[in-house]
Amino acid sequence: MTYKELGLVNTREMFKKAMAGKYAIPAFNFNNLEQLQAIIMACVETKSPVILQVSSGARKYANQNLLKNMAKGATEYAHELGCDIPIVLHLDHGDSFELCKSCIETGFSSVMIDGSHLSYEENIALTKKVVDYAHQFDVTVEGELGVLAGIEDEVSAEKHTYTRPEEVEDFVKRTGVDSLAISIGTSHGAFKFKVKPGEAIPPLRFDILEEVEKRIPGFPIVLHGSSSVPQDIVAEINQYGGKIENSAGVPEDQLRRAATSAVCKINIDSDGRLAMTAAVRKVLAENPGEFDPRKYLGPAREKLKELYKHKIINVLGSANRVE
Ligand code: G3H
Ligand code: 13P
Ligand code: ZN
Numbered sequence: 001m002t003y004k005e006l007g008l009v010n011t012r013e014m015f016k017k018a019m020a021g022k023y024a025i026p027a028f029n030f031n032n033l034e035q036l037q038a039i040i041m042a043c044v045e046t047k048s049p050v051i052l053q054v055s056s057g058a059r060k061y062a063n064q065n066l067l068k069n070m071a072k073g074a075t076e077y078a079h080e081l082g083c084d085i086p087i088v089l090h091l092d093h094g095d096s097f098e099l100c101k102s103c104i105e106t107g108f109s110s111v112m113i114d115g116s117h118l119s120y121e122e123n124i125a126l127t128k129k130v131v132d133y134a135h136q137f138d139v140t141v142e143g144e145l146g147v148l149a150g151i152e153d154e155v156s157a158e159k160h161t162y163t164r165p166e167e168v169e170d171f172v173k174r175t176g177v178d179s180l181a182i183s184i185g186t187s188h189g190a191f192k193f194k195v196k197p198g199e200a201i202p203p204l205r206f207d208i209l210e211e212v213e214k215r216i217p218g219f220p221i222v223l224h225g226s227s228s229v230p231q232d233i234v235a236e237i238n239q240y241g242g243k244i245e246n247s248a249g250v251p252e253d254q255l256r257r258a259a260t261s262a263v264c265k266i267n268i269d270s271d272g273r274l275a276m277t278a279a280v281r282k283v284l285a286e287n288p289g290e291f292d293p294r295k296y297l298g299p300a301r302e303k304l305k306e307l308y309k310h311k312i313i314n315v316l317g318s319a320n321r322v323e
Helices: 012-021 033-046 056-062 064-081 097-106 120-135 165-175 206-215 231-239 252-259 270-286 293-316
Strands: 025-029 050-055 087-094 110-113 140-145 150-152 155-157 179-182 221-223 263-268
Touching: 012 025, 012 263, 025 033, 025 087, 025 293, 033 050, 033 064, 033 270, 033 293, 050 056, 050 064, 056 064, 056 087, 064 087, 064 097, 087 097, 097 110, 097 120, 110 120, 120 140, 120 165, 140 165, 165 179, 165 206, 179 206, 206 221, 206 252, 231 270, 252 263, 252 293, 263 270, 263 293, 270 293
Parallel strands: 025 050, 025 263, 050 087, 087 110, 110 140, 140 179, 179 221, 221 263
Antiparallel strands: 150 155
């Protein structure tokens, strides 16, 4: 089944509108039913387009056929809730041509080929191969230049290798990618910056972003690693028996600023994980006899929905963008 038959769209039109309207599309990861329900409820209630992201780990965890049919179900669920929001099913951090091809065959409408750990020329060759294949099926492709610090799907890097603006034009031209993820100081996970108490989090490198924009004007840029790691949620986890120390994320005002630039897609996963964990811990700590998963996953889903609505309205600016 093609993604169009599943009721999904690719990112092309979405990014064009996001660029013109100076906002960013939320790219939320999902692995299970409750995460998907929370995403769709939040996006319908705020009238926001959305990118549903599946990592290769999520694909292993949840099964690709189930995920595909969940995405199909998501389009029907959105309709039932009263708003046919545009929905993309996107492979997050694809690491091989074969994985991208398999996802395209399964019904994904967009794939990321992450060649950022390869040499520049190898990255170009691999990305172009995926683009040439994907475009035959009108599937859009995200590439990456520069390496984020932290863990990227089992590959970890000690330090950022910031994107080199002098490479982006050549990369985009030679690969034919539809969007480009860049490294300007964000990183994956809940421990993004090693700052001492009272020390400020280092700001994102907006100078690099501006230089990139100058070289490829109007081209959609993607920010990975954009969780803000809300400290009230971390405190709630710790209050109810968790132990998360020295966590830090990207301040939301910086992401708000990025969303008004050529950044058209902002990836958020860790914040959702934290919100769900806080809610589950609270319910179980307060009701030690509870063993019905709906009784703790239900509140987790509710907290997740509220988090996503906040991101959409106050950070990404993607609310009320669907007629
Ligand atoms: O960038 C990675 C995403 O947060 C997905 O994480 O590979 O653990 O599913 P995962
Ligand atoms: P966070 O870990 O900051 O949520 O980043 C998610 C991401 O980039 C998924 O590709
Ligand atoms: Zn990522």
